[in-house]
Amino acid sequence: AIEMIAEPYILIAMYRVWERSKVILEMFGLFSRAVILCGLFMLSKWWANEEQNSPEEIVLLGYAYSQLASSILVVLAWILYYVVLISKDNKIDDEKKSDGFASYHDLLPTLFSWKAMANVWKDTHLTYGLPQFFVQSLIKYALTEGDKFVMIALQMDDETKGVFALVSGLGSLVARYMFAPIEKQSLYEFGKLQSETRGDDHSSSSNAHEDTSILVFLLSLMLRVVSGLSLICLTFGPNYSFMFFDIIYGPKWSMHSCAPAVLSLYCLYLLLMSVNGITEAYVSSLVPSAIYNIWLILVTAIYWLCVMYGLQWYGANGLIGAQCVNMSLRIV
Known part of the structure; x- marks a missing residue:
């Protein structure tokens, strides 16, 4: 569910054919997930020995936490990417502004509107x-x-x-x-x-x-x-x-x-x-x-x-x- 928050940002990047940025952020997501997963696995071994808990349960929890943490990092990375783009207004032409996020307010989700739905x-x-x-x-x-x-x-x-x-x-x-x-x-x-x-x-x-x-x-x-x-x-x-x-x-x-x-x-x-x-x-x-x-x-x-x-x-x-x-x- 958290990764779905990044979908609008990804769609805009696909529309503008910003493949280089898209690939870099996707690789960042995979790398961060792998690093967090390895770190939590190492901590889970130590925690299982210290607390005398079942190592299988702790490993599963570590996997779940790594997925959650990496998803949050990916969403934050996409938001930071668009914040940097918006801050460079003088380097972004009107065509790019009209295709997605022209201000910081556009990065935030809006309330549901029946009028807009109609x-x-x-x-x-x-x-x-x-x-x-x-x-x-x-x-x-x-x-x-x-x-x-x-x-x-x-x-x-x-x-x-x-x-x-x-x-x-x-x-x-x-x-x-x-x-x-x-x-x-x-x-x-x-x-x-x-x-x-x-x-x-x-x-x-x-x-x-x-x-x-x-x-x-x-x-x-x-x-x-x-x-x-x-x-x-x-x-x-x-x-x-x-x-x-x-x-x-x-x-x-x-x-x-x-x-x-x-x-x-x-x-x-x-x-x-x-x-x-x-x-x-x-x-x-x-x-x-x-x-x-x-x-x-x-x-x-x-x-x-x-x-x-x-x-x-x-x-x-x-x-x-x-x-x-x-x-x-x-x-x-």
């Missing part, structure tokens, strides 16, 4: 788009979390659940810290370019062709970037998955489970997922939401069928295979 609902584009985005978010939730509901419904064994949870947790680290920022920025850039193209009523055919060329070039560039990163994982992941589990988790997971094979298949899923993130961002800026939602509903039905079949016959490997089918359909 003006928002008068916007036909907003009222038309909100239900479609709500439906789309529900469908994507079914696509991303549906496999867990199917596992519960089919009462899968604990080994399959454990292997899938471990592999998906490891793979999500790559997706969260490597591909998610690229996908988020691509979604914003595609939408911004497309809205500028549609909003310019007086643009000539040559300008429209140039804007389309920019979109296509950006799409191909982003696809090459994420494909190159994913191919590194796909090249080395299957060959070193057994060694990774043997070193990190021991023979129990490397020799007596299917975790290395599942992780190898997950590397292919990472490639498909990274490509899907870029293509989906591009399609979302071009295709109407209603048509896109209908296609996602069809993909969801096929995906759930693949999950049920794959889990029953192939276990965790079948579940990752169903996710690969899901991403392939969404790319198409």
